[in-house]
Amino acid sequence: MEALWLSLRLAACTAVILLLIGMPLAYWLAQTRWRGKFLAESVVALPLVLPPTVLGFYLLVAMGANGPIGKLWVALFGHTLAFTFFGLVVASVLYSLPFAVQPLVAAFESVDGRLLDAAAVLGAGRWRTFREIILPLSVPGVITAAVLSFSHTLGEFGVVLMVGGNMPGITRTVSIDIYDHVQSLEYGAANRMAIALLLISFAVLSTIYAVNRRVWSPWPVKRGE
Amino acid sequence: MQILSKMPLKEIFGKALLVILVASCLALTNFAQEKTLRVAAAADLQAALPETAKAFEAQTGTPVDIAYGSSGNFYAQIQNGAPLDVFFSADKEYPRKLEESGFVEPHSATIYGIGKIVLWMPANAQCSPERDRWLCLQDPNVKRIAIANPAHAPYGRAALAALQKAGIYDALKAKLVLGENVSQAAQFVQSGNAEAGIIAYSLALSPALQSGRRWIIPAELYPPIEQTVVVLKAAKEKHAAQEFVKFATQGAGREILAKYGFAPPPVR
Numbered sequence: 001m002e003a004l005w006l007s008l009r010l011a012a013c014t015a016v017i018l019l020l021i022g023m024p025l026a027y028w029l030a031q032t033r034w035r036g037k038f039l040a041e042s043v044v045a046l047p048l049v050l051p052p053t054v055l056g057f058y059l060l061v062a063m064g065a066n067g068p069i070g071k072l073w074v075a076l077f078g079h080t081l082a083f084t085f086f087g088l089v090v091a092s093v094l095y096s097l098p099f100a101v102q103p104l105v106a107a108f109e110s111v112d113g114r115l116l117d118a119a120a121v122l123g124a125g126r127w128r129t130f131r132e133i134i135l136p137l138s139v140p141g142v143i144t145a146a147v148l149s150f151s152h153t154l155g156e157f158g159v160v161l162m163v164g165g166n167m168p169g170i171t172r173t174v175s176i177d178i179y180d181h182v183q184s185l186e187y188g189a190a191n192r193m194a195i196a197l198l199l200i201s202f203a204v205l206s207t208i209y210a211v212n213r214r215v216w217s218p219w220p221v222k223r224g225e
Numbered sequence: 226m227q228i229l230s231k232m233p234l235k236e237i238f239g240k241a242l243l244v245i246l247v248a249s250c251l252a253l254t255n256f257a258q259e260k261t262l263r264v265a266a267a268a269d270l271q272a273a274l275p276e277t278a279k280a281f282e283a284q285t286g287t288p289v290d291i292a293y294g295s296s297g298n299f300y301a302q303i304q305n306g307a308p309l310d311v312f313f314s315a316d317k318e319y320p321r322k323l324e325e326s327g328f329v330e331p332h333s334a335t336i337y338g339i340g341k342i343v344l345w346m347p348a349n350a351q352c353s354p355e356r357d358r359w360l361c362l363q364d365p366n367v368k369r370i371a372i373a374n375p376a377h378a379p380y381g382r383a384a385l386a387a388l389q390k391a392g393i394y395d396a397l398k399a400k401l402v403l404g405e406n407v408s409q410a411a412q413f414v415q416s417g418n419a420e421a422g423i424i425a426y427s428l429a430l431s432p433a434l435q436s437g438r439r440w441i442i443p444a445e446l447y448p449p450i451e452q453t454v455v456v457l458k459a460a461k462e463k464h465a466a467q468e469f470v471k472f473a474t475q476g477a478g479r480e481i482l483a484k485y486g487f488a489p490p491p492v493r
Contacts, residue, residue: 060412060416060418061416063418064416064417064418065417065418065420066416066417067416067417070417070418078368079368079369080368080369080417080418080419082413082418082419083369083402083413083418083419161405163418165369165371165402165403165404165413165418165419166374166402166403166404166405167401167402167403180374180376180377182301183295183297183298183301183376183377184297184301184376184377185300185301185304
């Protein structure tokens, strides 16, 4: 159960951080008229198509004592970033980025432009417009982003296997724990953890579908089409 | 034909194309080379076995496909019917258990070498394992020590046993990070994410790790790693499989293994 608790903590931290990073990023993506926008969109979507090994490999190299991030990290904290809980959070934020950003972009883009024009005419600044018009109208999208990044992180395996180091209570997440049980032919223990994960994931997803029926889509879809 | 005649030509053509597409991608899976030996090998053989396989292919013309991983991993896969010809385990327990449950060709089990473990640190390490030995692990600069996962990797079990026998396990427990197999443990240290590792001697001799510093851990600190190879009952190329085992454990193959630090098996 230690592993399950760890995974839930990791998923929650990742979801919170992703909302904090994702909102400004999604706002910018939804508003910008920059010609290179498609490049930014591609970068955000990359974790959807890249195998976890690519992410894991580069993270390991970057976080190692000779890597750019690793050097800085060791200088600051005296140990490397790999094999720590925070290292997993960093990996998960990258890994689940599109699952937070894409629903947010879809939600922000679907806000009626006339409302934004009206707000501008009435003298509201960007921040106020975002806080009082865009955000309240995007609540379903925000919930979707949070839940999807939470549940996607809960199911993360490959990246954790590559940069986690399997430390009990620190980086041994539930997916790694299940893997270890299967390797050791402890099918009973594997089954208990797997069922717990399955039920949690199902509960989370059905909640989001129930609350939020027409909004969710893996790709940004404009409402009313 | 009646149904066909009612369809516009375009639609028939489209359907035929779809059928051909589906059929061809299913067929492609069968294009894999015939008479290839499928070998599963413990990760500590990653440096040595490719050389053996190359020499074997040159001599017999039979190509060898090798997958590397933890022995426990392959053990579980074979128990569940993995289509493999030969299994090089990093211990003798997994092959013995497989034999008990009837997955192994009788009398095919052969010890191909006695594995050794080393304390390995990168060349730029501040500590010198060949001189300071275990003291290096107690050095405060060493924050992480990588070993293979003892739950399913024999080299991980040997590392654990040595740490316990040396009486430093409890003090170092919190520093241990576990690789999925001994290769990953080595890679954790080589990439600079861990400062030290207890890995297979054979890996320490591989080109990527050769430059590092190492101390061969005394054999009396851990149970002997009697690495055993078996031909599996599921083998499609049984004869070639037996030939390969013979090649790897005798003559030229034996020399390759010796070069990578595998001590010859005890004479019975």
